[in-house]
C-alpha cells in the first residue's frame with residue numbers, strides 16, 4: 001500500500017494531531033485523513049492543552065535538537081500567512097540560576113542564529129522594558145537571557161485556524177469520544193470504537209490524545225486482552241494551573257509591549273520555570289503555577305494510573321483555593337507586593353502528557369501493527385505546531401533520522417526524572433488537603 005491510498009485516523013485534535021493531518025493532506029491530497037476528537041474544533045471550551053489563550057513560542061533551548069526544531073517552527077510562525085497572524089514577537093526575558101543562558105547562546109551560535117540573543121548582568125537587565133521586572137525575584141540569578149526573536153502565540157485561535165484549513169483541504173473531523181482501539185484477529189490496529197458505539201476504521205491509526213493517551217491505552221489493553229498496549233512508565237499525565245489577571249487601562253498601557261518572562265530554576269530548587277505572559281488583546285496577563293501534579297485513579301479494575309478527572313471537561317475550570325494560591329505566588333515572583341490588588345479573573349487546570357526527559361513520543365507502537373503514537377508535549381509542545389506533523393509523517397514512512405527515531409521512540413532508554421525540573425512533582429489530592437502549604 002502506498003501512502004496515497006492509505007487511510008489515516010488521528011485520535012486527538014491538539015497540535016500533534018492537527019499538524020499531522022495538515023502535513024499528511026498536503027503531501028497526499030487524495031488520502032483519507034480523519035481527525036477524531038471529543039470536542040468540536042471550534043467549541044467554546046476544550047480540554048486540549050493546545051487550546052489556550054496564549055503559549056510561549058521560543059527557541060531558547062539548551063537541548064540542540066529542540067533548539068533547531070524550535071527555530072524551524074518559529075520561522076514558519078513569522079513568515080507563513082497561516083500562522084503569522086497569531087505570533088507576537090515580544091522577545092523573552094529569562095532569569096538564569098545555572099549556565100542555561102550560555103548553553104542556549106552556544107547552541108544559537110553553532111546553528112548560525114545568534115543575532116538577537118544576549119546574556120546580561122542582573123543590574124543591567126532589570127532596567128530594561130521600563131523597569132517592569134525591577135520587583136522580580138532575582139535570588140540566586142547569575143544572569144538574564146534576552147532573546148528578541150522569541151515571543152508568544154494565540155494558541156487556541158491558531159489551532160482553530162489550522163484545523164479549519166485542514167478541513168478545507170479535505171480532512172474529515174469527527175466529534176466523538178473514543179472508548180477503545182479496534183484490532184483485527186492478528187492484533188493489527190484497524191480503527192477505534194467511540195463511546196456511542198460508532199466504529200471508525202483506517203489502515204493507520206495515530207494516537208495523539210495528549211494527557212488522555214495512557215488512559216485510552218489502558219482501556220484498549222483491557223478490551224483487547226493485549227497488555228503490551230499499556231503506556232506503563234513511558235507516559236505520565238499531569239496537570240498545571242494557569243491563572244489570569246484583568247489589567248486596567250493604565251496597567252495595560254504599561255505592560256502591553258512586555259516580553260515573555262521566565263524564572264529559571266535548577267533541580268536543587270525543586271521548581272519548574274515560572275512564566276509571565278504579556279497581556280492578550282483583551283488585556284489579560286497570564287501565569288502558570290509551580291506545581292505539576294498527577295491524579296492517580298483506577299481507570300480499569302486493578303489499574304491505577306495518573307489520568308485527568310473522569311468528567312467531560314476534566315474539571316478544568318474548577319480550580320481549588322490552594323492551586324489559585326500557587327498562581328498568586330508565581331505572580332509575586334515577578335511583580336511583588338505591587339500586584340497584590342490585581343483582579344484575578346480566570347483559572348484553568350491544563351493537562352499534558354509527560355516523559356521523564358521531556359522528549360516527545362513520535363513512534364510506531366511496538367505492540368500492534370498499524371498503530372502509532374504522537375504526543376507527550378511535556379509542557380513544551382505547542383511551539384512546534386507548524387513542524388510536528390512533518391516529523392510524524394517522516395515517522396509513518398520510516399524516514400526519521402536515526403537521532404530523532406531514537407529520541408522519540410516508544411521503546412527507548414528512559415533516564416529517571418531527577419534532572420528534569422518540569423517533571424510532575426506532586427499528587428493533586430495531597431495539594432488540596434487543608435493542611436497543605438504551597
Ligand SMILES: Cc1cc2nc3c(=O)[nH]c(=O)nc-3n(C[C@H](O)[C@H](O)[C@H](O)COP(=O)(O)OP(=O)(O)OC[C@H]3O[C@@H](n4cnc5c(N)ncnc54)[C@H](O)[C@@H]3O)c2cc1C
Nearest residue numbers: 012014015016038049050056178210212350377381382383
Ligand atoms: C499550563 C500549560 C502551559 C503550557 N505552555 C506552553 C508554552 O508556553 N509553550 C509551549 O510550547 N508549550 C506549552 N505547553 C505544552 C503544550 O501545550 C502541550 O505540550 C501540547 O499542546 C500538547 O499537544 P497534544 O496534541 O499532545 O495534546 P492536546 O492539545 O491535549 O490534545 C489532545 C486532544 O485529544 C483529545 N482526546 C483525548 N482523549 C480523547 C478521546 N478518548 N477521544 C477523543 N478525543 C480525545 C482531546 O480532546 C484533545 O483535543 C503548556 C502546557 C500546559 C499544560
